[in-house]
Amino acid sequence: MTALIDDVRCEALFVSHLQRSQEPTAEVIRAEVLATVDRLGEAGCAELVAQEFGEHPDCAIGRMRWARTAVRFAFAA
Structure with missing residues (x-):
């Protein structure tokens, strides 16, 4: 169950307006x-x-890596 929740969180952060360059805090994430x-x-x-x-695979890979790392950081138990 936790893996599914983490996947949804990563997808949500990926499609959000938040950018890595903003260096968001855990609370903001x-x-x-x-x-x-x-x-x-x-x-x-x-x-x-x-x-x-599908449209931007070259950019999407890096953004998803960032999203996964950021979600682990922000939702660490």
């Missing part, structure tokens, strides 16, 4: 993830991730 899931829903986040990987 958590808030952005929750707001993005509320706005788009889980399926909407997944759809946009797929679209970005």
Whole structure:
């Protein structure tokens, strides 16, 4: 179950407006993830991730790496 939750969080951060260059805090990341899931829903986040990987695979890989690292940092138990 935790892996699925982490996947949704990563997808939400990936499609959010938050940028790595902003050097967001854990609190900002958590808030952005929750707001993005509320706005788009889980399926909407997944759809946009797929679209970005289809249209911009070169950029999407780096952004997803950042999203995974940031989610681990922000939601560490």
